[in-house]
Amino acid sequence: VTPPRFDDELFSRLDDLAGRPSPLGPSVLPGIRRRAATQRRRRGLAVMAVAVLLVGGVGTTRSVLTSNRAVTVPAVTVPTPTVDRSSPTTSGKLLPWPLVQGSGQAGRSTKEHVAALVDHVRLAWDDTSGPGHENVRLLLCSGTSSLVVVAEGYSSSGQPRMAVFTGVGTPDQDVESVQLSFQTDLPIPDPAPEFMVLTVRDPRSSASTQAALLNLPDHPVIRFRASNPADRHRIDEHLLNHSETFFRMEGGYTLADFTRGSVTVVGKLGAPDRRLQPIPPDPVTESVPSANGQWAALWVPEDRP
Amino acid sequence: MDPQHEAQFEAFVHARWGRLVALATLLADDRGQGEDLVQTALASCYRHWPRIVAGGREDGYVRAAVVNAHLSSVRRRRLREIVSFQVPERAEADALERLDERDGLRRALRRLPARTRTAVVLRHYTQLSEAETATVMSCSVGNVKRLTSMGLQQLREQLRPSAPMSPGGQP
Numbered sequence: 001v002t003p004p005r006f007d008d009e010l011f012s013r014l015d016d017l018a019g020r021p022s023p024l025g026p027s028v029l030p031g032i033r034r035r036a037a038t039q040r041r042r043r044g045l046a047v048m049a050v051a052v053l054l055v056g057g058v059g060t061t062r063s064v065l066t067s068n069r070a071v072t073v074p075a076v077t078v079p080t081p082t083v084d085r086s087s088p089t090t091s092g093k094l095l096p097w098p099l100v101q102g103s104g105q106a107g108r109s110t111k112e113h114v115a116a117l118v119d120h121v122r123l124a125w126d127d128t129s130g131p132g133h134e135n136v137r138l139l140l141c142s143g144t145s146s147l148v149v150v151a152e153g154y155s156s157s158g159q160p161r162m163a164v165f166t167g168v169g170t171p172d173q174d175v176e177s178v179q180l181s182f183q184t185d186l187p188i189p190d191p192a193p194e195f196m197v198l199t200v201r202d203p204r205s206s207a208s209t210q211a212a213l214l215n216l217p218d219h220p221v222i223r224f225r226a227s228n229p230a231d232r233h234r235i236d237e238h239l240l241n242h243s244e245t246f247f248r249m250e251g252g253y254t255l256a257d258f259t260r261g262s263v264t265v266v267g268k269l270g271a272p273d274r275r276l277q278p279i280p281p282d283p284v285t286e287s288v289p290s291a292n293g294q295w296a297a298l299w300v301p302e303d304r305p
Numbered sequence: 306m307d308p309q310h311e312a313q314f315e316a317f318v319h320a321r322w323g324r325l326v327a328l329a330t331l332l333a334d335d336r337g338q339g340e341d342l343v344q345t346a347l348a349s350c351y352r353h354w355p356r357i358v359a360g361g362r363e364d365g366y367v368r369a370a371v372v373n374a375h376l377s378s379v380r381r382r383r384l385r386e387i388v389s390f391q392v393p394e395r396a397e398a399d400a401l402e403r404l405d406e407r408d409g410l411r412r413a414l415r416r417l418p419a420r421t422r423t424a425v426v427l428r429h430y431t432q433l434s435e436a437e438t439a440t441v442m443s444c445s446v447g448n449v450k451r452l453t454s455m456g457l458q459q460l461r462e463q464l465r466p467s468a469p470m471s472p473g474g475q476p
Contacts, residue, residue: 006457006461007429007457010429010457010460011429011430011432013406013407013410014331014410014426014429014430015327015430016406016407017331017407017410017411017414018327018328018330018331018430019327019330019336022322022323022326022336022340023322023323024318024319024322024323028318028322028344029315029318031344032318032344032347032348032351033348033351035344035345035348036348036349036351036352039348039349039352040352112448112451115418116418116421116455119418119419120416120418123416174455174458174459176418177455177458177459177462
């Protein structure tokens with residue numbers, strides 16, 4: 001017996017989901033006509049408004065003769081629109097950092113890929129933190145098999161916030177089809193820090209931690225492995241030996257102790273000798289430990305270590 | 306509008322209402338919102354009905370208007386309504402199983418991006434060709450192929466655990 005084709009069965013299931021055709025109620029046609037009349041009135045008003053602006057222009061009051069009477073058109077000054085795309089209705093601003101540009105997968109444009117991914121993230125964010133997130137943008141989307149996504153946007157109350165998600169997929173899977181697991185939702189600091197470190201529990205292993213470095217384009221993600229929660233987190237040796245990872249980390253990156261309530265940058269690993277170089281503790285100004293101890297955020301507004 | 310075109314418009318609405326609402330319901334994931342989308346689309350077509358009829362492309366024009374109304378509503382949507390419970394429409398022996406299947410498909414469709422869901426519904430429910438779908442969605446045939454393929458792949462993945470659907474068929 002040949003199994004039913006996916007497409008054929010999909011049609012019947014979609015048909016079932018759509019339900020039986022609803023009858024045309026007696027109020028539908030009058031309702032459509034009312035809507036059409038409303039649309040026509042709105043268009044008419046818009047055309048009139050444009051005409052008034054064009055006739056009035058910018059300047060003094062002038063009179064316009066129409067048929068047999070004079071209509072006084074007040075002076076109209078059209079303010080130059082000041083569009084601030086980062087904060088259309090809110091007091092706070094989003095982070096002015098580079099956004100995810102997309103992976104440009106085969107057969108897909110980068111723009112479409114990012115748009116689909118943003119939709120996916122917004123849906124996950126709305127599902128967990130409440131609906132209404134707007135101007136959602138991606139600050140980080142790293143990996144597929146062990147995915148870390150960091151997004152920023154405005155909440156329904158207009159507050160600038162950022163959210164962190166993780167996910168586990170397969171290497172050939174589109175990122176927007178990976179099930180996202182919500183990690184945290186936190187306010188965007190004001191003023192914007194120079195860069196940010198977010199540590200996230202590795203979705204594949206509770207013993208590992210990933211650190212997402214934001215606004216450091218050469219250092220997208222560092223994975224830490226801690227066998228004992230009391231231990232200081234260490235760089236995963238496997239990643240250090242991975243050639244691609246090595247190139248990404250060229251220039252050195254930070255080592256941090258994430259095991260305590262406050263986060264302290266303890267050194268940086270220089271390339272190419274990879275020797276640990278101590279840095280002074282001064283750059284650390286603030287840290288935000290999580291309620292469940294699974295993540296912490298650190299911003300360092302001064303010089304990069 | 307003259308009486309002849311009025312009569313034509315009414316006849317068209319009577320004949321196509323059910324199918325258009327079904328299409329919009331699948332796009333919007335809600336019957337009430339679907340009916341609202343169709344009314345919005347028909348109202349915008351009503352204003353230009355004589356010109357639409359003269360071109361002989363009523364079906365395609367109205368379908369495109371429904372799709373555009375849906376995509377516009379997605380763009381400006383602020384609040385998402387979540388249907389948490391729905392009364393079974395028919396009492397059958399396998400009603401529960403069918404409800405589960407329907408709910409699974411609804412969830413899977415909801416997870417698709419708006420344009421992907423639109424392409425899948427137009428291709429596999431409305432049974433439009435790739436070229437017709439591209440015309441309705443104002444995009445290229447290649448884009449329709451990509452969206453449909455991506456949507457079907459995601460549906461297969463998400464429906465696999467609970468559904469007996471074969472993954473053999475390719476769009």
